[in-house]
Amino acid sequence: MDWVRKAKKGDIGSFQRLYEAFARRVLNFIFRMVNSAEEAEDLTQETFVTVYQKLGTLKENDRFEPWLFRIARNYIYQRYRARPPNMVSVEELDEDGQPVTQIPDVRKNPDESYQERELEDVVERTINALPEKYREVFVLSAIQRLSYQQIAEIVGRSLPSVKTDIHRARLAVRRQVKDYLKV
Amino acid sequence: MDCRKCAEDMTAFMDGEISPSHTALMQSHIDACPACAEEYASLRKAADLVQNHHRYVDLTPGSWNLLHARIGPESRPSIFDFFLIRRWSPVMAMALAGLALIFGLWSYHRYQESERALRSYMAEYIRVREARTQAYHLTSTREGRARFEYLDLRDEENPFVVVHGTTEDNPFRK
Numbered sequence: 001m002d003w004v005r006k007a008k009k010g011d012i013g014s015f016q017r018l019y020e021a022f023a024r025r026v027l028n029f030i031f032r033m034v035n036s037a038e039e040a041e042d043l044t045q046e047t048f049v050t051v052y053q054k055l056g057t058l059k060e061n062d063r064f065e066p067w068l069f070r071i072a073r074n075y076i077y078q079r080y081r082a083r084p085p086n087m088v089s090v091e092e093l094d095e096d097g098q099p100v101t102q103i104p105d106v107r108k109n110p111d112e113s114y115q116e117r118e119l120e121d122v123v124e125r126t127i128n129a130l131p132e133k134y135r136e137v138f139v140l141s142a143i144q145r146l147s148y149q150q151i152a153e154i155v156g157r158s159l160p161s162v163k164t165d166i167h168r169a170r171l172a173v174r175r176q177v178k179d180y181l182k183v
Numbered sequence: 184m185d186c187r188k189c190a191e192d193m194t195a196f197m198d199g200e201i202s203p204s205h206t207a208l209m210q211s212h213i214d215a216c217p218a219c220a221e222e223y224a225s226l227r228k229a230a231d232l233v234q235n236h237h238r239y240v241d242l243t244p245g246s247w248n249l250l251h252a253r254i255g256p257e258s259r260p261s262i263f264d265f266f267l268i269r270r271w272s273p274v275m276a277m278a279l280a281g282l283a284l285i286f287g288l289w290s291y292h293r294y295q296e297s298e299r300a301l302r303s304y305m306a307e308y309i310r311v312r313e314a315r316t317q318a319y320h321l322t323s324t325r326e327g328r329a330r331f332e333y334l335d336l337r338d339e340e341n342p343f344v345v346v347h348g349t350t351e352d353n354p355f356r357k
Contacts, residue, residue: 012254019247020247023242023247024239027240027242031240044242045253048254049253053254116236119232119236127233127237141198142230143233143234148200163200167191167193170194170226173229180232181232
């Protein structure tokens with residue numbers, strides 16, 4: 001976290017290193033939440049502008065990562081309030097928590113590259129179909145590989161609550177993809 | 184450990200989020216219980232599927248340059264930002280209130296000093312005036328005249344007191 005310390009003092013080179021180390025991860029976190037690469041890029045820029053301006057307020061340098069994701073999350077929710085993103089809402093899940101969205105049956109197509117693309121679609125639709133509350137903790141845990149403690153800090157909830165939501169999200173995802181696990 | 188507890192903690196176990204001792208318990212249960220082993224294997228496979236098949240988006244080339252252009256010198260944190268830091272706001276508010284209080288006390292103290300000086304001067308003025316009145320009625324005596332002259336001299340030192348001529352200056356008295 002030497003870069004954080006130097007960037008705090010206004011060293012633009014260190015801030016660039018922080019950007020290079022974290023921007024892609026922040027971008028993908030936002031992308032998973034807003035479902036638009038263009039908006040995700042825009043919000044990533046906003047996030048890092050804020051990070052640069054507010055870096056001096058960061059008390060503990062080793063908590064930079066959850067702090068950064070918390071800023072990104074704030075921008076996501078600001079955007080949510082302004083305009084809900086294009087996604088499957090909680091209301092569109094059936095009684096078992098299954099999304100109404102039809103997932104293509106990739107097992108019928110033998111072409112491997114096509115299968116790969118379709119699997120990506122399946123995963124994407126599955127993540128997008130998760131209720132917002134579960135999706136953010138799932139993305140932060142399963143894709144961004146952040147610890148439960150860091151996720152709790154980012155979303156501002158207790159550790160047991162985050163643990164429960166991650167567990168439920170994992171079960172929901174498994175339910176959605178179970179037909180493709182042997183592909 | 185029973186299967187229900189094992190199922191509850193399975194995700195945390197998979198993510199390495201439980202204590203080493205609990206991990207050992209979980210592992211031994213999964214090794215011994217085919218149902219939990221199957222449950223764990225399917226969770227693991229689903230996690231791997233997501234990890235291996237989710238799409239990443241990449242930053243557009245030159246994104247850093249765009250950001251760099253936005254965070255010019257004008258947006259660099261300034262020393263005055265310290266005063267805007269939320270966690271320091273109560274401290275700053277208290278410091279400002281303290282300064283205002285100190286200034287108020289200082290002003291009040293100065294006002295009180297002026298008041299004391301004025302009261303002291305007025306008391307002395309009244310005392311002298313009463314003495315003069317008394318002496319005026321005794322000007323026929325030598326002692327009275329002397330006192331009156333003495334008081335006149337005192338009055339001359341006071342810029343607020345208009346000193347009138349003594350009876351000796353009155354030509355009609357001759």
